[in-house]
Amino acid sequence: MKQTSTKQGSKLQPGAVITGKWHQHVYKIERQLGSGAIGFVYLTRRNGEPAALKISEKGTSLTLEVNVLQSLAKVQGNRLGPYLLDVDDWIAPDGRCYTFYVMEYVQGQAVQSFIERRGFEWVGVFLLQLLDDLDQLHEQGWVFGDLKTANLIVTAAPIRIRWVDVGGTTQIGRAIKEYTEFFDRGYWQMGSRKAEPGYDLFALAMVIINMAYPNRFEKGAQPKVTLIKNIQKASPLKTYETCLIKAVKGQYKTSREMKKDVVNAIDRQQKNKAPSSKQRQPNESRHLLVESGSIAMIALLYYLTSLILP
Amino acid sequence: MRKGTLKQILLITDGCSNKGEDPAATAALANQQGITVNVIGILEDEHTEQPDGLQEVEDIAGSGGGVSQIVYKEMLSQTVQMVTKQAMTQTLQGFVNQELQHILGPGQTMEDLEPEKRGEVMEVVEDMGETSDLEVLVLVDTSASMHDKLETVKEALIDLSISLNARIGRNRFSIFRFPGKRKSIDKVFDWSPKLDAVSTVFPKLTSGGITPTGPAIREAVYQFGKKRLLRSVRNEADIDEARQ
Ligand SMILES: Nc1ncnc2c1ncn2[C@@H]1O[C@H](COP(=O)(O)OP(=O)(O)OP(=O)(O)O)[C@@H](O)[C@H]1O
Numbered sequence: 001m002k003q004t005s006t007k008q009g010s011k012l013q014p015g016a017v018i019t020g021k022w023h024q025h026v027y028k029i030e031r032q033l034g035s036g037a038i039g040f041v042y043l044t045r046r047n048g049e050p051a052a053l054k055i056s057e058k059g060t061s062l063t064l065e066v067n068v069l070q071s072l073a074k075v076q077g078n079r080l081g082p083y084l085l086d087v088d089d090w091i092a093p094d095g096r097c098y099t100f101y102v103m104e105y106v107q108g109q110a111v112q113s114f115i116e117r118r119g120f121e122w123v124g125v126f127l128l129q130l131l132d133d134l135d136q137l138h139e140q141g142w143v144f145g146d147l148k149t150a151n152l153i154v155t156a157a158p159i160r161i162r163w164v165d166v167g168g169t170t171q172i173g174r175a176i177k178e179y180t181e182f183f184d185r186g187y188w189q190m191g192s193r194k195a196e197p198g199y200d201l202f203a204l205a206m207v208i209i210n211m212a213y214p215n216r217f218e219k220g221a222q223p224k225v226t227l228i229k230n231i232q233k234a235s236p237l238k239t240y241e242t243c244l245i246k247a248v249k250g251q252y253k254t255s256r257e258m259k260k261d262v263v264n265a266i267d268r269q270q271k272n273k274a275p276s277s278k279q280r281q282p283n284e285s286r287h288l289l290v291e292s293g294s295i296a297m298i299a300l301l302y303y304l305t306s307l308i309l310p
Numbered sequence: 311m312r313k314g315t316l317k318q319i320l321l322i323t324d325g326c327s328n329k330g331e332d333p334a335a336t337a338a339l340a341n342q343q344g345i346t347v348n349v350i351g352i353l354e355d356e357h358t359e360q361p362d363g364l365q366e367v368e369d370i371a372g373s374g375g376g377v378s379q380i381v382y383k384e385m386l387s388q389t390v391q392m393v394t395k396q397a398m399t400q401t402l403q404g405f406v407n408q409e410l411q412h413i414l415g416p417g418q419t420m421e422d423l424e425p426e427k428r429g430e431v432m433e434v435v436e437d438m439g440e441t442s443d444l445e446v447l448v449l450v451d452t453s454a455s456m457h458d459k460l461e462t463v464k465e466a467l468i469d470l471s472i473s474l475n476a477r478i479g480r481n482r483f484s485i486f487r488f489p490g491k492r493k494s495i496d497k498v499f500d501w502s503p504k505l506d507a508v509s510t511v512f513p514k515l516t517s518g519g520i521t522p523t524g525p526a527i528r529e530a531v532y533q534f535g536k537k538r539l540l541r542s543v544r545n546e547a548d549i550d551e552a553r554q
Pocket of ligand 1: 034039105167
């Protein structure tokens with residue numbers, strides 16, 4: 001969005017030092033990690049450890065995000081949102097007051113570039129991981145809301161997909177707080193903006209579709225038809241086609257239902273693939289592709305076994 | 311508990327008023343009567359700079375107690391939604407701040423609370439935003455320059471009703487255009503909980519070069535009053551109908 005000058009106020013340069021008004025913690029800004037509709041996110045340090053600091057002039061929006069992070073933190077073994085470290089106000093040299101919060105730095109790379117480098121096989125792994133996280137989140141009475149490719153980070157060792165930005169996270173039954181058009185079922189005229197698990201599952205399907213269509217596509221005069229056709233047309237999505245179509249049509253009421261279908265679909269694909277993958281081609285690039293593919297499959301296998309064995 | 315109703319005027323325009331009283335003054339009067347005035351200024355795609363006329367957008371919302379935003383038409387849907395919701399939060403926060411002054415003493419606002427306690431207050435504001443009833447009177451500038459933007463405005467308004475109808479609280483929308491044929495504004499769509507049906511009646515034609523923004527806001531405030539009168543005359547059935 002074309003923001004007016006208001007947002008620029010919370011833009012900081014590397015080296016800037018921020019002292020909290022209430023808790024007196026001192027944070028030195030190292031570099032910018034990202035920016036969005038609400039404000040800016042910077043890399044900083046807290047007690048020597050890297051941390052992410054989000055600052056905004058829209059204090060109320062930040063306060064609501066803090067509420068969500070605090071409530072998610074009560075979940076055991078929380079990975080449903082970055083860990084919250086501090087909340088405070090900063091009085092800028094010009095006398096204005098900005099609210100900021102400091103959270104765990106989720107170090108990793110953007111999911112799109114990860115897929116480009118490591119192969120589309122990883123999509124299955126991430127899909128299952130996200131379905132697990134969504135399941136937990138929904139159990140807690142929340143819907144993530146603004147699930148989109150830009151809010152997903154892949155961490156290394158172990159390779160895991162995680163979401164940041166809980167700005168859209170909404171209590172089940174309420175109106176979705178924040179969304180992004182391409183991932184929003186209301187925009188595709190395929191459902192309401194009420195916070196329910198199906199809302200997230202639609203957005204999740206769009207995340208996967210976005211991986212096959214990095215440049216996305218227009219909705220056209222018949223959004224639903226466009227969407228379904230594009231799912232069917234993309235060969236990388238073949239494995240997940242039925243699941244994705246069911247998800248965008250709102251036929252899954254819970255993440256678990258969808259996960260069951262995804263597990264079966266991957267299973268079926270593995271069985272079909274098994275004999276032919278032995279005939280390797282002499283072509284080197286293809287060789288590499290198969291190699292990285294098999295690594296992903298091992299990861300997937302591990303992941304699946306960890307699910308079956310409690 | 312029966313929650314209060316928030317009243318908003320949403321003005322969508324692409325330029326400066328050129329007829330009648332100062333729109334910022336009529337917006338201030340509206341605000342005095344408990345109606346928030348929000349303004350969205352639409353920019354032409356080719357424009358690289360903000361035309362001078364759009365300074366007025368900020369002034370009107372400023373004195374109308376509302377929110378303003380200037381956007382390219384591609385971003386209209388998201389903006390209409392954001393502006394409406396932000397204005398609701400702002401109004402509710404105003405109420406809460408008044409209450410806080412009773413508790414904390416005069417001159418105290420939410421910023422004087424520790425961040426930890428602020429969270430609880432914001433939760434109250436959020437609850438109210440979700441559950442309170444909302445009335446939005448949309449005022450669309452249909453002067454000639456708006457011609458190629460009206461289709462987008464229509465879509466954005468339908469989208470707005472999708473967003474707001476996901477809330478627990480009830481909504482009512484009405485749409486007026488200005489300048490009107492004879493009066494300063496003409497009704498396009500009468501008060502209704504949904505805007506889906508607006509497609510067929512939404513104006514495609516634009517009218518002349520005058521932009522009487524001030525008189526249009528004044529008339530819009532009057533429409534709010536008129537509706538209240540009508541409602542008290544009619545029986546409960548009317549209100550029940552809005553519940554559907
Ligand atoms: N805890 C974190 N660790 C690492 N990177 C982060 C973290 N939080 C945010 N980021 C980065 O900063 C970017 C912007 O942050 P965020 O999405 O929270 O801002 P926003 O203003 O809410 O944006 P949006 O308009 O996307 O909602 C993210 O896309 C991500 O790349």
